[in-house]
Amino acid sequence: MSSNDIIVSLDIGTSKVRAIIGEVANGAINIVGVGSADSEGIRKGAIVDIDQTVQSIRNAVDHAERMVGIQISDVYVGIQGNHIGLQTNHGVVAVSNEDREIGEEDIERVLQAAKVVALPPEREIIGLVPKQFLVDGLDGISDPRGMIGVRLEVEATVITGAKTATHNLLRCVEKADLHIAGLVLMSLASGQMALTKDERSMGTALVDIGAGSCTLAVFEQGSLVATSTLPIGGEYVTNDISYGLRTQTEQAEKIKLKYGCARVEDAADDQRFKVMRMGSNVEKEFSQVDLANIIEPRMQEIFHLVLQEVRRLGYADKIGGYVLTGGTVAMNGVLPLAQAELESSVRIAVPDYIGVRDPAFTSGVGMIHYASRYMRSRSSGGTAVKKTSSRKASSSAPARPGLFERLKNMFSEFI
Template identity: 45%
Template sequence: MRNQEIFVSLDIGTTSIKVVVAEYINGQVNIIGVGNEKSRGLSRGVIVDIDETVYSIQQAIAQAERKANVKINEVVVGLPSNKLTIESCHGMIAVASETREISERDVDNVISAAKVRSVPPEREIIAILPEEFIVDGFNGIRDPRGMIGVRLELFATLISGPKTIIHNIKRCVEKAGLAISEMVIQPQAIAQVALTPDEREFGTVIIDMGGGQTSASIIYDNQLKYSFVDQEGGDFVTKDISIILNTSLDSAERIKREFGYAVPSQTSDEEYFPVETVGKKEPVRVDERYLSEIIEARLVQIFETIHEDLEQVDALDLPGGFVLTGGAASLPGVLELAQQLFGPKVRLYIPDQMGMRNPVFTTSMGMIEYVAGLDDVHRIAQGTFRTVLPQEPLSRPMPSRPSVSQQRPSTMRTEYVAEESYDSQVEVAKPASRVGSMFDRFKEKAKSTADRFDSRGDHSAEASYMDRSFNEDQYEDSMYYEDTDEVAHNQSSEPVGNDVTSKVRSFFSTFFD
């Protein structure tokens, strides 16, 4: 966990784009700047116009910069839970260090091994969430760094999403002149602030009621286990009011905020308010109960759709119950209406920070809390670990072959081989200790090959086998060199005939001298 840092969250929503600048000091979040701009270029939580979205992002960033008096270069971006795929994955590697001490590089390698799986071309891996590490059969390990082991395994949760949504978000942020420091799935961010540790552990359903869509996510064992998205949200309530009352969308939104209530039984049919309708000069009087019935019809449809989906996965009786949040949840009476459909274990979450006491800022606050609370292992998994990891050499480079003029007849190169050290990243001279054993093994193979020339007459076949054996050993260790001058001399001066055995023996004796 970071001790002191400034985080900037960017929540790209259907109705509005929120930017929150927060100073994180010793576990406490202090809000120092907020930007809120009406969204342009989004529909049902998905970007449909990049240029319009870029303009809205720039306006929200400019507001936050003026209020916080800081220059914003990096942002934490939230990803919607549309069409997420959540699956388990497993990775296993051998510890690379000679001391067998597990380092950040080993953790990064086992996470990369867990990501190696078949992903459809239209999807992209968003995040991998480590669950537990296993070191030489000992499981339940949260952070294996510093431990001693030979085999390192990882069980994790792999989350992938549509490549189109991810690419469009990245493209808009980059065109707005910003860099992405972290990408966080929105339900995970909400769970960080809206749920207690026990609720995240034993299981809770988060219902995020946005403007363009409503998502229901199951948080269990501190991780996102399931997510469902209903393509209906607060904007659909506004559209219903606009169509039924024959008024503009701006007027319908104002009426919903000022006079709207989600439970008709708690309203009066004797309280009226004026509505400017299209085609009429004078406003039309509408009672509050009639407006409430319009609102209730749409919200009941949203809740019933979520109820049916959660019932299929048997998630209606989780210990943590249900938590409502999001901009549409701020409408009066929504909590009471949800309790009628889901039972009494439903509560509404509103951020308690000064100036942020509105459910519309839940996701923005959650992203800051989530990123600030990430430990080193999860930051390695997300690719944002700041420590410079040592670059492990992929393979030993093959020494370059000297030119013919540099080669000495009847000699073998036995110098020290320079190898890149894993720990210190400096070139150190290591004696080629296995050259002698390789030399003896190669000599025995050559001797047995020459003996076959004495007992068999098919010299061409044996010569082919001899050449193949020589080349295999030569390139296996990348440190043996033929005496090309000697070979050229033997091939040119003496024809290959019945005394090929003596020529072969002469060649090898000269070579090994």
């Protein structure tokens, strides 16, 4: 396999770090390798220990490398969290060509103009996503290249993040001896793959319920219009099981994965299991119904908080449905419970690829889709982040622009 045909996504989550290898051939994507490792050093989606996070990244990448038999040097890194913010901005430039034909340079200049926003010193721009272009007042244009005009405008969503959180994430990846090919907003990438064109246009909330956090992304008129992160997820369910059954957290997680059911009415009383209690050498038997009585209230709370957050964002009446993803929603009974609590149409998004048919892989596979479509087409020039051919740069290599300078311009490729 040629390295030019390979895209690797790195999903650094609270419970797992996942490295997914995608091979691009004739415009089609095949998932050829998946590496997964327990995530250490992450709490509620935030990095709390650099060294442990670095080791988790290395373990996941090594696992993926052994599966495929290649060395991974470049990765697209997913970013999310409650520090992410969205704001709309407008850019205007005059077309520079004498024949008034809009070219790449004009598009680049108008995107740079849209990045001129006032930000607090602790925040920085990590992405820019054009909503539409306008040529001499004509709106609704998705790609103005080759058109004739005098005035070029863009309406764009500026993605900002906290410098501390962003730099710590990138620092961990660099310390794992990996080159960052791009930074991807995970909710944006997941939405491009998990939602249909109609869902993105008519108004849909994508809810990613992970272990430590729940990320909500609202899409309307084809664009991401709001995002929010709630500090609650599958870990809370595990902790409830641990307290309820008086057992170790590790055993509670295994029980949840094997016997967990989100609704009592869907649980089977004849499905029984034994649990070693804390402070005792005696095992006690429980049924799936007992377990569901612990899980259901917490899952109801998660969906209640999601509904509250949608209302707080002001999109309660604009959303036509919900799409669920993330490892927690793979549990039995989640879909009917969500439909009852959210009082709307709900479906679960699962990647349609062998080996990753699990909601937990939606973000990682979505990043590969997003990178292949928006971030690689012009990676050989312009302002795209260039790739290196090996993990560690040679000491004799010429000096390159700073990483964060390159990342600031990266999302200008998303047109």
